[in-house]
Amino acid sequence: MSRHVVITGASSGIGAACARAFAKKGDTLSLGARRQERLASIAPGAFCHALDVTDPGSVERFLAAAIAAHGPIDVLVNNAGLARGVEKIAEGTGEAWREMIETNVLGLLEVTRRVLPQMMARKHGHVVVIGSIAGHKAYPGGGVYCGSKRALQPICEAMRMETLGTGVRVTSVDPGLVETEFSLVRFRGDAERAAKVYTDMRPLTGDDVAECVLFAVDRPAHVNLDTIVVMPTDQATPQMVHRGGR
Ligand SMILES: NC(=O)c1ccc[n+]([C@@H]2O[C@H](COP(=O)([O-])OP(=O)(O)OC[C@H]3O[C@@H](n4cnc5c(N)ncnc54)[C@H](OP(=O)(O)O)[C@@H]3O)[C@@H](O)[C@H]2O)c1
Numbered sequence: 001m002s003r004h005v006v007i008t009g010a011s012s013g014i015g016a017a018c019a020r021a022f023a024k025k026g027d028t029l030s031l032g033a034r035r036q037e038r039l040a041s042i043a044p045g046a047f048c049h050a051l052d053v054t055d056p057g058s059v060e061r062f063l064a065a066a067i068a069a070h071g072p073i074d075v076l077v078n079n080a081g082l083a084r085g086v087e088k089i090a091e092g093t094g095e096a097w098r099e100m101i102e103t104n105v106l107g108l109l110e111v112t113r114r115v116l117p118q119m120m121a122r123k124h125g126h127v128v129v130i131g132s133i134a135g136h137k138a139y140p141g142g143g144v145y146c147g148s149k150r151a152l153q154p155i156c157e158a159m160r161m162e163t164l165g166t167g168v169r170v171t172s173v174d175p176g177l178v179e180t181e182f183s184l185v186r187f188r189g190d191a192e193r194a195a196k197v198y199t200d201m202r203p204l205t206g207d208d209v210a211e212c213v214l215f216a217v218d219r220p221a222h223v224n225l226d227t228i229v230v231m232p233t234d235q236a237t238p239q240m241v242h243r244g245g246r
Contacts, residue, residue, distance in 0.1 A: 003217075004070045006030045006063075008053055008111055009080030011038040013180025014130060017206030018077050019043040021214050030066035030073075033080070053080045053107025054099075063114050072122060075217055076115045078108045079130040081148075083186040086141035097144045104148035109155070116163070123167040126217050129156055130209070131174040133231060139238045146238075149174075153227075160226070169224040171216040176231035177203040177241070200243035201234040 005022045009015040011033035019031055023043035031039045032051025039048035047069040051062040067073065081104045084096040112127060119125025134142055135149030152172060159170045183194035197203075209230060216225040234242040 003027045003074035004030065004066075004072065005075040005077065005217075006032070006066055006073050006115070007077040007079055008032050008051060008107075010042055011035045013182060014175070014178060014206045014209045015077070015079040016042045017210035018079065018213050019046060021207070021210040022075075025214070027075075028070045030062075030070055032062045032066075051080070053111055054102045056110050059107075059110045059114065063111070072118055073115050073125065075126045075128065076112065076119075077128045077130070077213060078111060080107060081130065083134075083142070083145040083182065085186065085188070088141055089143050092144065100144050100148045104145075105151045105155075108152065112159075116159070116168070119168045120163055120166040124221075125167075126169045126171065127159065128213055128216065129170070129172045130213075131156075131172045131227075133174055133176045133229065133235075133238055135174060136229065137237050142238065156227075160224075167221065169216075169221075171213075171225045172227045173209060173212050173216065174227060174229045175204055175209050175212075176235045176238070177201075178206060178209055179203040180206055200245070201241050202232055203234075204230065204232050 005027045007015050007018050010019045010031035019029055019042045022029055029043055029046035031042060031046050031048050033039060034052050036048060036050040047066060049062050049065045052058040084099050129152050131152045132149040134146040135153060138146040156170050156172045179198045183197045184191060187193040212228045212230050219225060
């Protein structure tokens with residue numbers, strides 16, 4: 001049966017790959033991102049609408065339009081997120097910290113809190129959170145990004161407790177290095193520096209992560225995958241990356 005799948009941050013990378021993967025399954029999609037103009041070509045037939053998760057009004061408008069277009073939401077993929085900069089704490093700026101926390105934590109909460117009550121009332125639904133290996137292990141220059149992703153763990157844990165008995169599932173999919181626009185955004189458009197992150201190693205693709213998301217969502221209703229940590233074979237921790245081939 002076709003599911004109504006809502007994906008935040010579907011204009012690029014992992015979100016776009018998830019959109020393609022669910023579309024291939026025949027699911028009904030609602031896609032949101034700030035760069036709305038990119039969305040239409042990601043998965044033809046999907047409902048596309050502007051979304052800035054840091055703006056509660058935008059979240060409200062996006063979800064109302066998605067529900068008007070396709071009805072109640074069966075699957076929410078909370079993917080919108082970013083890292084900004086690699087400044088150490090002593091060198092950091094409030095602007096970048098706020099951007100990461102407002103997007104990765106508060107934005108996710110603003111979307112999720114509006115979708116959960118409907119899912120709980122219908123006794124059916126799946127909230128997927130795209131976390132990160134950064135939420136499991138910190139690294140210098142990544143403190144606030146790592147903190148924003150670590151914060152998603154107790155948020156998911158509490159959601160599982162708060163939805164217990166309603167049939168709602170909560171899964172965190174936590175990848176290591178994935179080649180997307182993530183590093184371009186992190187390095188503020190410096191393409192050369194961004195490319196170096198993936199040099200001489202084989203990173204995950206957005207499709208690899210989308211397969212994990214789809215696997216979790218496709219389990220039978222009585223099975224909840226709590227957390228999936230998915231890493232490139234060439235990566236052991238955020239900082240330990242094998243480069244140069246085998
Ligand atoms: N790439 C990696 O190595 C990696 C590893 C672990 C976890 N992750 C996580 O995976 C998720 C997706 O990242 P990605 O790697 O696919 O990077 P990406 O290619 O830069 O995609 C990020 C997506 O998030 C959207 N986004 C950012 N801020 C937003 C906002 N305020 N409102 C709505 N959408 C917003 C962007 O769309 P617009 O700019 O058009 O709004 C874009 O579609 C993020 O949560 C990231 O932290 C990535």
